[in-house]
Amino acid sequence: MTEHPADPPADQRWNRRRLRSNNEWLLLERLRTAGPASRAQLARDTGLSKPTVSAALAALEQVGLAREAGTVVPDRGRTAVLYEADPTAGYVLGVDIGRAWLRLAVADLAGTVVAREDVPNNGRSGSAVAESVLAAAERVTAAAGLRRGDIVEAVVGAPGVFDERTGRVRYAVNLPGWGRSGLVAGMREGLGTSLTLHNDANLAAIGEYACGAGRDSRLFVYILIGTGLGMGVVADGELFRGAHGAAGEIGFLPLLTHPMPPAGPAPVQGAALRGTLEDAVSGEAVVRGARELGMTGPQPLTAKRVFEAAREGDPAAVAAVRQEGERLAHVVAAVSSVLDPDLVVLGGGVGHSADLLLQTVQDTLHLLTPLRPRVAPSELGDDAVLLGAITTALRSARPKVFESHNADHT
Amino acid sequence: MTEHPADPPADQRWNRRRLRSNNEWLLLERLRTAGPASRAQLARDTGLSKPTVSAALAALEQVGLAREAGTVVPDRGRTAVLYEADPTAGYVLGVDIGRAWLRLAVADLAGTVVAREDVPNNGRSGSAVAESVLAAAERVTAAAGLRRGDIVEAVVGAPGVFDERTGRVRYAVNLPGWGRSGLVAGMREGLGTSLTLHNDANLAAIGEYACGAGRDSRLFVYILIGTGLGMGVVADGELFRGAHGAAGEIGFLPLLTHPMPPAGPAPVQGAALRGTLEDAVSGEAVVRGARELGMTGPQPLTAKRVFEAAREGDPAAVAAVRQEGERLAHVVAAVSSVLDPDLVVLGGGVGHSADLLLQTVQDTLHLLTPLRPRVAPSELGDDAVLLGAITTALRSARPKVFESHNADHT
């Protein structure tokens, strides 16, 4: 799980007192992002002197943040002792609350998953789901050989926009009580860790950026097409959230569903506006389109079956898939003209069949706009949200662990 | 011209050697952003000790970066000597290459405009415009009582997307030779300063953020509607550029002009796709709409005249303006669903009449989406690009001036 070096923990004043801990952080980040290295190598990399590196590294080792990692014999000269960031200095919990499955994983500070559990999501209400998550969290933590206190940070991904101010979820769907106010606080308490809730598409974008298709991208857009429609934007490694955390809620994009001719009398009337983009491109829309195009076959028709049929040449299914591709191209074109990404990744249930869609999307894009980003399928598939949750949790966990281990030393 | 405190100049290592200059920068930024203060006040604000503040301030004063700014008598105790960042430590040049006017201004480090000149843009080619700019730049610099070397940084705003990699302008319109490769280099040489070229809508957004309607906004979108259509996005005080600097090129937004029904056979064919959003909502579109709606009146019909007629109750003009408002609402809705801004500012020629449009835009927005940002007219009007250019120039000038004055001291 590669990642950019992070900034030093916030609120660090420029006092000389903090200079030491800043340098220690610098070294630790170097070790984490660029792998094991000798003291001499670290000195060259960071510009610090060798004695300083030695002293800082000794301090890091003493509090358990760094550890030896074997030796290496250079072409000439003395054998070098390698150091690495100690991945066992802390652990995080990632949770993906999907429509069908709850996925949980515990990872160490290096991002290595040390325990994982997927359970069917049978919850009929927000609180039922929250309870399942808590129970499963206990199990994975135990399976990792850890206790509650070892989990430094937990991140939960779910549909909807989480409002940090009110502590409630907005635009949540299909789950009564999920928007309730005390829910997040309840999970936080039950878990005994600092916990944050994030939009699933945003986390999937982070995941795909950190360890999937978006690795080399400067500005990267992830479109989650499944039961619903969501989008996550990662700019220079940072999630783009918008003013209220609702950036990427493209379910409300006024595209396709209420056309407006370029001239003529004002056509905007309430009646035409009921549909949303979500209804036009989500998995359900693929099924509806296939049915309207005369597709028959195994019932009930699902998006998966439509794609399978298309792969085998069923004409109606092929047409339905093509239509989906054309609509997605409109979405990509709209998003590209606003954001100018260099990569758009298609994920979620429909994204699984991105190979069938890609050609149509690209061809249509050529007709629509000169701003054409690369379009690619998801690499992480169903794990994108979970890995994004872990990545996000790690980002806040690492400075937190560093600070705590530093505080009790002084 | 208020602004956030900036980060210390880049490439500052964490060595003790740089600690001093980091603290000096910290103090200077505090003085600049929060106004004059005494040494004791600065010590409280920054967390540094009083002797450290005294020493750093003395150094800053010696190299001409800070200066005394009067005294203040507190309720009790000794009179305090106030210090401020010296605005005369450096100057910047801002240039707005508009379709009708070239606007230039020289400002000091505090952002105060000390000389300004507006000249008609008669340039028929890229090189002719560049020459006019160079000549006018000489005049404003002289008018400000300065010589070439006093200008630390120049920023030029123009339509089109400037590609830093190739040094050429893409998507430039209406100006032959403006996309030529050596043009920017030529201006840079002629001016003898470091010079950068930026998209006009982006600069207008920066300007409106720094000293206009966007001051208190976290995520702010500026839509420039005039001869063309452009957009600038400012997130947390930073311009959002996209992967190739083309973010906000909403002229290519596939909206309005090629509608696509929610279901039915694939409708995307080349023929339907010629129009662009620019043709549908720019000033020209207002005129076209008014004409099609049967408006007569003083010829040639211009956007300005349509708005004037609408203000006086001409029914065709009112309908045309309403249509424009509805279309803009679609643009705002599309952009909002992607970016989730808290404020959208309408600027440019059409934006001048935002008061006429605002109600329609807001009403239509209510029909389109639950994501409704505040929509407001531009505060800076025609000066937005120029002030944005100055703001942008100041951002790079300030650390530059700081570094140079620090280097020759050691």
Place this chain on the structure above:
DNA sequence: CGCCCTAAGTAAAGATACTTAACTTAATCC
């Protein structure tokens, strides 16, 4: 008017964490 109080600002001493330079250690090569 002078004493007290308060806060600004300075001086001197002490602490910290860095760098430099010289040295030691440990490996390979010949």
Place this chain on the structure above:
DNA sequence: GGATTAAGTTAAGTATCTTTACTTAGGGCG
């Protein structure tokens, strides 16, 4: 086994910060 090379340490020196104590300058009040 000595030369060579690079890793790592030791010791001295230095820059810059903080602390503490002091001085300076103003206003209030008896």
